[in-house]
Amino acid sequence: MPLPAPLIEMRGITKRFGAVKANEAVDLSVAPGEILGLLGENGAGKTTLMNVLFGAYAPDAGEILIQGQPVRITSSADALAAGIGMVHQHFHLAPRLTVLENLLIGIPGKTGRIDRAGGLARLAEIGRQHGLTLDPNLPVSALSVGEQQRLEIVKALFRGARLLILDEPTAVLAPSEVDGLFSALRSMAAQGLGIIFISHKLNEVRALTHRCTVLRHGRVAGRVDDPANTTSSEMATLMCGHEIVPPARGPSTPGAAVLTLDGISTSKHSGTPLRDVSLAVRAGEILGIAGVSGNGQRALAEVISGTRVPDAGQMTIAGSKVSRFSPREVQALGLGRIPEDRMTTGLVTNLPLADSMVLPRIGTAAFSSGGLLKPDAIRAFAEAQINAYDIRCPGPMTRAGALSGGNLQKALLARELAFDPKVLVVSQPTRGLDIGAARFIHEKFLDMRAKGCGIIVIGEDLEELLVLCDRIAVMYEGRIVGTLDSADATVARLGLMMTGAEGHS
Amino acid sequence: MFRLEVRTSTPAWFNLALPLLAIGATLILCSGLIALAGAGVLEAYGVMFTASLGDSYAITETMVRAAPMIFTGLAVAVAFRAKFWNIGAEGQLLAGAVASCFVGAIPMPGPLAMVLMALAGAAAGAAVALVPATLRVKFKVDDVVSSLLLNSVIYYALMALIEGPWKDSFSGYPISPPIEDSANFPVLLEGTRLHLGVVVALIAAPLIWFLIVRTTLGFRIRVTGENPEAARYGGIHVERVLISTALLSGALAGLAGVGEVGGVHFQVMSDISPGYGYSGIVVAMLARLNPLGVVPAAIFLAAVMTGAEAMSRATGVPAFLSDVIQGTALLAMLVALLFTAYRIRRVGAAR
Numbered sequence: 001m002p003l004p005a006p007l008i009e010m011r012g013i014t015k016r017f018g019a020v021k022a023n024e025a026v027d028l029s030v031a032p033g034e035i036l037g038l039l040g041e042n043g044a045g046k047t048t049l050m051n052v053l054f055g056a057y058a059p060d061a062g063e064i065l066i067q068g069q070p071v072r073i074t075s076s077a078d079a080l081a082a083g084i085g086m087v088h089q090h091f092h093l094a095p096r097l098t099v100l101e102n103l104l105i106g107i108p109g110k111t112g113r114i115d116r117a118g119g120l121a122r123l124a125e126i127g128r129q130h131g132l133t134l135d136p137n138l139p140v141s142a143l144s145v146g147e148q149q150r151l152e153i154v155k156a157l158f159r160g161a162r163l164l165i166l167d168e169p170t171a172v173l174a175p176s177e178v179d180g181l182f183s184a185l186r187s188m189a190a191q192g193l194g195i196i197f198i199s200h201k202l203n204e205v206r207a208l209t210h211r212c213t214v215l216r217h218g219r220v221a222g223r224v225d226d227p228a229n230t231t232s233s234e235m236a237t238l239m240c241g242h243e244i245v246p247p248a249r250g251p252s253t254p255g256a257a258v259l260t261l262d263g264i265s266t267s268k269h270s271g272t273p274l275r276d277v278s279l280a281v282r283a284g285e286i287l288g289i290a291g292v293s294g295n296g297q298r299a300l301a302e303v304i305s306g307t308r309v310p311d312a313g314q315m316t317i318a319g320s321k322v323s324r325f326s327p328r329e330v331q332a333l334g335l336g337r338i339p340e341d342r343m344t345t346g347l348v349t350n351l352p353l354a355d356s357m358v359l360p361r362i363g364t365a366a367f368s369s370g371g372l373l374k375p376d377a378i379r380a381f382a383e384a385q386i387n388a389y390d391i392r393c394p395g396p397m398t399r400a401g402a403l404s405g406g407n408l409q410k411a412l413l414a415r416e417l418a419f420d421p422k423v424l425v426v427s428q429p430t431r432g433l434d435i436g437a438a439r440f441i442h443e444k445f446l447d448m449r450a451k452g453c454g455i456i457v458i459g460e461d462l463e464e465l466l467v468l469c470d471r472i473a474v475m476y477e478g479r480i481v482g483t484l485d486s487a488d489a490t491v492a493r494l495g496l497m498m499t500g501a502e503g504h505s
Numbered sequence: 506m507f508r509l510e511v512r513t514s515t516p517a518w519f520n521l522a523l524p525l526l527a528i529g530a531t532l533i534l535c536s537g538l539i540a541l542a543g544a545g546v547l548e549a550y551g552v553m554f555t556a557s558l559g560d561s562y563a564i565t566e567t568m569v570r571a572a573p574m575i576f577t578g579l580a581v582a583v584a585f586r587a588k589f590w591n592i593g594a595e596g597q598l599l600a601g602a603v604a605s606c607f608v609g610a611i612p613m614p615g616p617l618a619m620v621l622m623a624l625a626g627a628a629a630g631a632a633v634a635l636v637p638a639t640l641r642v643k644f645k646v647d648d649v650v651s652s653l654l655l656n657s658v659i660y661y662a663l664m665a666l667i668e669g670p671w672k673d674s675f676s677g678y679p680i681s682p683p684i685e686d687s688a689n690f691p692v693l694l695e696g697t698r699l700h701l702g703v704v705v706a707l708i709a710a711p712l713i714w715f716l717i718v719r720t721t722l723g724f725r726i727r728v729t730g731e732n733p734e735a736a737r738y739g740g741i742h743v744e745r746v747l748i749s750t751a752l753l754s755g756a757l758a759g760l761a762g763v764g765e766v767g768g769v770h771f772q773v774m775s776d777i778s779p780g781y782g783y784s785g786i787v788v789a790m791l792a793r794l795n796p797l798g799v800v801p802a803a804i805f806l807a808a809v810m811t812g813a814e815a816m817s818r819a820t821g822v823p824a825f826l827s828d829v830i831q832g833t834a835l836l837a838m839l840v841a842l843l844f845t846a847y848r849i850r851r852v853g854a855a856r
């Protein structure tokens with residue numbers, strides 16, 4: 001389509017953090033009605049560039065033009081006034097206030113009083129136009145992640161955004177929610193809004209965007225003018241500078257069961273409980289657990305990882321019965337664990353990386369004796385893993401929180417694999433990771449599988465599960481509703497089972 | 506225009522620079538009050554300095570005052586590391602004082618008495634700290650509030666004791682009977698009040714540093730404080746760590762009371778602590794929760810306290826200035842801590 005004059009243009013943007021050039025001479029433009037994909041590996045500078053546009057960082061060089069006029073944006077208030085809205089990777093909502101109150105924060109009505117009626121009307125109108133419906137009286141704490149994201153989008157529209165920035169919006173959504181988001185975004189674009197969409201999932205980018213700008217090491221590595229007709233691997237090559245071949249999963253020769261669950265049920269403590277879950281993972285196989293999030297996956301991961309004691313049922317690891325369901329017990333039996341949430345459950349962001357890497361095994365002879373730490377052993381272990389896994393960081397004493405998502409995930413993987421687990425349980429292993437980093441993680445899983453480790457991957461990304469797993473079990477409302485050999489499984493068939501439509505296969 | 510930007514790393518020299526910056530800012534801010542009270546600022550600070558650090562006797566007096574604040578500072582630093590918000594060092598100190606006074610009054614050989622006094626005082630402090638910790642672990646009661654309120658409970662219990670059963674029947678003063686002479690801590694320098702407890706405090710600081718940095722308990726305390734969820738996932742019993750931390754913290758605060766009874770007052774009275782427990786919070790914050798930093802921070806506050814009295818006599822500025830300096834130093838430090846997480850950036854003037 002012939003593009004009208006740009007709505008927003010960034011010219012020659014450079015942003016340094018100390019020695020790191022997060023952005024260097026970046027040009028980017030969005031036309032009204034255009035959905036622009038912003039691609040790049042982890043750490044390529046996507047978020048930084050958007051933060052510059054949104055006024056959170058002052059660029060070291062370059063200028064921003066809105067409809068051809070140079071503007072200076074030094075705060076998010078400036079950005080909002082200029083018609084730029086942003087949905088961050090982490091939401092900025094007041095959890096105790098209602099949907100409507102969150103919308104009205106900072107917006108005085110005509111007489112200086114809060115205009116509730118006007119707000120309600122606008123909310124209903126936006127909901128109708130783009131299918132973004134929300135109950136105005138619910139507190140934000142009662143909303144699902146998808147609904148909170150919807151509220152962030154509505155908030156931006158409410159403030160008259162003409163350009164909407166979404167930083168990895170789909171990383172937190174279930175596949176079914178993604179469709180809803182996409183139709184809302186398309187409807188907004190049809191009304192002339194410009195949209196910048198950041199994602200690591202190239203199939204989404206191909207389905208949604210009109211044009212893409214690709215960053216690599218802070219610079220523009222290229223542009224894609226027709227994403228729908230560009231292959232994912234072409235885009236990946238632009239992002240990484242070399243081709244990314246998906247790992248080949250050879251045939252497996254599974255051995256004896258290394259992890260069994262027999263009739264495990266949990267009480268409704270938080271989230272969906274497990275109901276009579278039985279499954280087995282054999283040595284040398286990868287079992288996927290598919291399901292729409294919130295169907296008991298969390299409870300399953302917690303029981304296996306020893307952070308939740310089931311009410312009924314038995315579990316064995318490498319033939320030994322688990323009795324206490326504590327992290328130390330399951331670890332000692334040979335279980336490796338990678339949590340769903342790297343930042344909150346996996347690592348201690350404010351402490352040195354080395355501390356996080358030895359945390360689960362600090363009491364073992366490897367890292368302490370007689371209550372005294374072995375600082376040299378801890379450091380040496382962290383250093384060895386940093387080298388072995390090519391974790392990009394200045395050293396083991398770097399604050400863990402300073403690492404990028406992909407490097408954090410490598411660190412978590414390293415800390416478990418170093419102890420040659422017999423079983424590995426991982427949740428959402430590549431969420432938020434770029435395609436190269438995801439590829440690396442997948443390769444490691446396949447290496448472990450070849451070495452006879454049994455792996456259980458809990459995830460929502462069906463395509464990833466299909467590539468990786470030998471068998472896929474589907475969870476629905478706390479039960480396993482069926483298990484398919486991945487040779488028989490298709491996205492469509494799994495999708496159907498995930499809605500509970502199909503019983504045992 | 507200026508604005509705050511998030512930092513990804515904090516330079517190491519900040520650990521030293523920030524407290525110094527805070528202290529500098531405090532002295533400048535408080536000079537306004539001195540001027541308001543009609544005294545010369547430099548003269549007043551000069552008197553404060555000579556009276557607290559100017560000669561060897563003054564230094565020993567300052568050290569005697571610093572000792573309890575080293576202990577309470579360590580108590581708070583340890584607790585805050587685990588994010589156990591122990592505002593109750595004052596009450597724990599008083600409990601330690603009462604327990605050690607009780608033991609010290611029993612006739613027995615001096616060295617044994619001193620050891621038992623220390624054990625009793627530490628145990629009493631730990632027992633008091635156990636209350637808010639247990640309430641928090643079992644019932645999710647806010648530890649700031651419970652530990653703070655407990656201070657009053659302990660204080661009035663102490664008052665009841667010295668107004669009641671312990672009251673000096675001879676003079677009628679509300680003071681406890683003195684401990685045995687043999688239980689008095691030895692004085693280390695003839696003609697001063699520099700007692701054994703001061704040395705113990707100075708040794709305690711590196712020991713606690715070692716515990717935090719080099720032991721598995723210290724590791725668990727640090728990890729629990731920074732991220733309890735990751736700690737739990739990693740197999741740390743977060744509740745157990747909080748309880749251990751509380752016991753350790755309370756014991757340290759209790760030792761502050763032991764030193765005051767055994768080395769300074771030899772008995773318990775209502776004003777045995779001029780708020781050393783609360784000063785411990787200022788000390789710990791100035792030290793950035795580093796046990797080694799607690800020593801200079803406590804000496805600074807002790808110098809302010811000793812110096813303020815002399816300044817008051819010499820210049821007429823009320824000695825309350827010492828409290829103002831403490832409070833201002835805490836606020837200044839809290840502001841200074843902002844710079845560990847953020848940096849100030851100059852943004853070019855608007856177009």
Ligand SMILES: Nc1ncnc2c1ncn2[C@@H]1O[C@H](COP(=O)(O)OP(=O)(O)OP(=O)(O)O)[C@@H](O)[C@H]1O
Pocket residue numbers: 017018020021022040041042043044045046047048049402404405406432511512513
């Ligand atoms: N506040 C900061 N201080 C210092 N360095 C930073 C800061 N923010 C980002 N960086 C660095 O700038 C680079 C770009 O980071 P940015 O977050 O923009 O990447 P990204 O493309 O959004 O990555 P991801 O896909 O992982 O979200 C990285 O090297 C990062 O470590």
Ligand SMILES: [Mg+2]
Pocket residue numbers: 046047048167
């Ligand atoms: Mg990002």
